[in-house]
Amino acid sequence: MAQRGQSDAAGRPPRAPAENAAEITTPMPAIGGNGMPAPGLRDRARAIPEAAVARLAVYLRVLSGMREQAVASVSSEELSAAAGVNSAKLRKDLSYIGSYGTRGVGYEVEVLIDQIERVLGLTREQSVAVVGIGNLGHALANYGGFPGRGFPVTALFDVDPDLMGVPVGGIPVDHIDDIPAVCAAREVTIGVIATPPAAAQAVCDRLVQAGVECILNFAPVVLQVPETVEVRKVDLAVELQILSFHVARRADHAPADDATPAPRVDGVAAPRGVVVRR
Template identity: 85%
Template structure:
């Protein structure tokens, strides 16, 4: 059985709860912003407010990586950034491939925020012959038949699947065969992968459905007699033209 700690009081990455890992990524984003602003130390209360969690949960999360701060001072921003980056594996070189250069693939390839976070997109793949060799975000598009050779040459560590659902499993299989062990899947399907491969699924429709559920629950719990505000469109309320009303001194009412 592998050790649960790294010998320095911190849990090994595999022993940290997944929910805590997700929050560590949020803390890192917040801390990076603080560093850019010249902030050198931060209290747990300040960091928890900025990250949108309670301070007790934040301190628990940071204890997983072996850091407890200094009483009366808090945490050194730069040191904490280094610790979180090490736990999240961001001190290693990453290289990302995007498969499926439709609207979503184009957006991902052109997004400038990935390189700064340590995830440069270095390879693009599609099956459309009109896209072959065309640069998107400065990177030429390759055919998916070349996934194995290009992934080896570019040392791809993460594959992003942005294909239609029917093609996702085939693409996933090719990425796995090319040695890619981390996959981010935007296709609304469940991928079958070996146990050694980590898959994260992003389904925007599901997220919208969850938001719809919360909206419906709030509406159902509203006090009787209260109604939600009606949407406005082109100066209309409930489908009728919206007027301003002005009372004149002579008692006349003028609608505008």
């Protein structure tokens, strides 16, 4: 298994990384009548930028909320405002899935939900396994929002003997040695790693050996996986550091504490040097 930046066994040079997230694309599966990719049509499928895939998930969340409020249709301006993007970008994203709306009407909420769910592979449940039942693992196992979105947690793993067989969120904890058998029996398609950094790679290897090809990694390490395995990394410390940068930048641009505000007349700042008499 060649790591990024190395030539493969045939001596081919590594593929140059995309310069930005918008250039990274994800194949869009052709959809058959049963909601699954239609056989024989994969080569004709268009590609969706990775950033657009993430936004489609946001649109789906917003649309689901609108459906709960019995909203039948929505304009691109309304949907983009609710999703926090500009309307031109939203229309471009939806064009990837073949949805262009109707002039004067907008998008039918129910139809658009169905289209996005098909593209995101949400027409069937994706069984999830969580490895590492510490504080984070407990929180993930007990979170009630996953099943409603099609991601039921069906398997939990740890190495602590005191946790073996103990139900967390209604699911008994198994030993990590049982990952292959349990994941196969429960048809796990997504693995979540919530272990200490030192254990993450070994856990990842076990999940891959069990046939799990999609992994969400909370451990602050870079995992080495085959090219067929998709890994998404969530590093909360990095996110906090990014927010810290914005806090510091705002502080740098804040006015000095000893700056004397200009006098105001009827709520309007008077020019400097003008004496205001009452």
